[in-house]
Amino acid sequence: MGSAKISKALLKRLPVYLNHLKSLPGENRNISATAIARALGLGHVQVRKDLAKISGEGRCRTGRSRDQLIQDIEKYLDFTSRTTSIIVGAGPFGQALLDYSRFENLGLNIVACFDLDPISKQSDSGKPIYSIGRLEFFCKYYDVHIGIIAVPAEDAQAVCNNLVSCGIHAIWNFAPVHLKVPDGVIIRSENLAVSVASLRLQMRANEGTE
């Protein structure tokens, strides 16, 4: 499979296609690249190219099977297998991520949360929240592959080091801080500050031109 070489831009569009296809009413229906492009405000040449890459060439008149396309995109994005993951940080944000049911459809199986000082033993949906002291044993026993960081910025590097020393090689960081990881460890950071700044600067620019 060529999905390791998938471009960043295509990677951004594929979940958008997927959501759109899943949101369409009716079963066993067909859909054309042009209709998808129109609904999503994208160029039809782009959409046709993307879909051809994922799902082969479509037919001119009948379009593509919606269900087949959903299957192909999910397979391409590897949403059909499961990656065992844990969260460190049982604050409101960490627990919201823990209970966010949609992650399972994306192949992310978040099995537990860890905290320095857990106030509750489980989340609203019943997932376990453990003391951080149990992290190492848990990671090795359950073969955890992704560690999600949802602690304050000042604690994030220590948590990151702890996760790496527990054998975790992929980190998803929600703390607003730059984390250092050894070679071979994958890190992805969500920086909501960038979004807030971008939104507010765009607003100000628009106000300036009105």
Add this chain to the structure above:
Amino acid sequence: MGSAKISKALLKRLPVYLNHLKSLPGENRNISATAIARALGLGHVQVRKDLAKISGEGRCRTGRSRDQLIQDIEKYLDFTSRTTSIIVGAGPFGQALLDYSRFENLGLNIVACFDLDPISKQSDSGKPIYSIGRLEFFCKYYDVHIGIIAVPAEDAQAVCNNLVSCGIHAIWNFAPVHLKVPDGVIIRSENLAVSVASLRLQMRANEGTE
């Protein structure tokens, strides 16, 4: 001020600089672009250029005042003023955003949450949660500028339309769906599915090369 013309890449680096500067111990200290670059794993030419843009040229020997640099970045990113914002969707994720205290440091003042069927009248931190029926009155009375969408994908477009009709011209969308907005309305979507897919595809690529 030139911040309306700020490049995307610089916009991503500025909050990272800011967090780093704030995390440094000690008061009234000076810091050089080289030290910042080293700490964050960035090129020193890049950092020097960025800081010169935001804060003027630094001095070769003494470096820059850390506190002045923090002030200049916050001013550049407009984090020192406040934008009144509301959230629609009082599920765990919406409430986590509502109570995320760090947003205030970014100039985002989230004053209330709205839901079709509010289970509670306030969040853990005491912010009000209202029925969606009160949205229009509230937005006009309190001069709300940003609407944050934290509802399921299938409800997001209707909520978005509602926000726009209430006079809101900037939308921050956490629902995993493409939203259509009229010209002049700014929209920014966070798509966590893209992050999950990217992280898992990178992991798979790494496993393939080991």
